[in-house]
Amino acid sequence: xxxxxxxxxxxxxxxxxxxxxxxxxxxxxxxxxxxxxxxxxxxxxxxxxxxxxxxxxxxxxxxxxxxxxxxxxxxxxxxxxxxxxxxxxxxxxxxxxxxxxxxxxxxxxxxxxxxxxxxxxxxxxxxxxxxxxxxxxxxxxxx
Amino acid sequence: xxxxxxxxxxxxxxxxxxxxxxxxxxxxxxxxxxxxxxxxxxxxxxxxxxxxxxxx
Numbered sequence: 001x002x003x004x005x006x007x008x009x010x011x012x013x014x015x016x017x018x019x020x021x022x023x024x025x026x027x028x029x030x031x032x033x034x035x036x037x038x039x040x041x042x043x044x045x046x047x048x049x050x051x052x053x054x055x056x057x058x059x060x061x062x063x064x065x066x067x068x069x070x071x072x073x074x075x076x077x078x079x080x081x082x083x084x085x086x087x088x089x090x091x092x093x094x095x096x097x098x099x100x101x102x103x104x105x106x107x108x109x110x111x112x113x114x115x116x117x118x119x120x121x122x123x124x125x126x127x128x129x130x131x132x133x134x135x136x137x138x139x140x141x142x143x
Numbered sequence: 144x145x146x147x148x149x150x151x152x153x154x155x156x157x158x159x160x161x162x163x164x165x166x167x168x169x170x171x172x173x174x175x176x177x178x179x180x181x182x183x184x185x186x187x188x189x190x191x192x193x194x195x196x197x198x199x
Contacts, residue, residue, distance in 0.1 A: 050163050053159050053163060054159070054160060054163055054164075056159075057155075057156040057157075057159040057160050058156075058160070060152075060156055061152075061153070061156045061157075064149075064152060068144070068149075112144065112149075115146075115149055119149075119153065122153070122157065123156075126156070126157060126160040129160060129161075129164050130160060130163075130164060132164075133163070133164040142167060143167050
């Protein structure tokens with residue numbers, strides 16, 4: 001008995017073709033761009049609304065942290081400093097530029113500075129989540 | 144800036160990112176974002192009252 005394969009499994013083929021098309025180019029570009037500049041990964045993929053909201057959230061949280069005289073971790077003296085530095089580095093260029101401009105406090109001197117320090121670290125972590133989301137969109141893992 | 148303002152802004156920013164990154168459709172993103180925001184602020188208020196009564 002013969003079966004014609006024409007037209008069979010058309011839908012999965014289309015999905016696979018769509019995923020292949022979305023993987024064209026350098027798949028890590030949205031990840032790296034999103035890490036360096038908040039929201040840039042989504043902008044590269046044409047997700048303007050999502051990118052704008054993510055960018056505003058990360059930038060807003062980072063700016064509030066700086067405004068509250070939060071500390072920018074610069075060295076790794078103990079395990080807490082290492083974790084704080086890892087979180088800060090998640091901000092990408094924001095962290096590098098802020099360090100270069102001398103923003104942020106070296107020591108926590110006022111009560112709100114402690115909150116500001118956490119705001120900066122969390123902004124970095126949220127930026128990493130956003131960058132990974134952009135990567136997932138690029139690879140087709142997320143619609 | 145009061146502590147509560149800081150809590151609300153923190154919850155707002157974190158909820159926006161969680162909503163967009165953890166769900167796929169815009170409708171579900173909004174629902175999850177609102178859910179996270181309510182949990183953030185609600186738990187902060189509840190824990191504040193707990194600490195208030197412990198301190199008395």
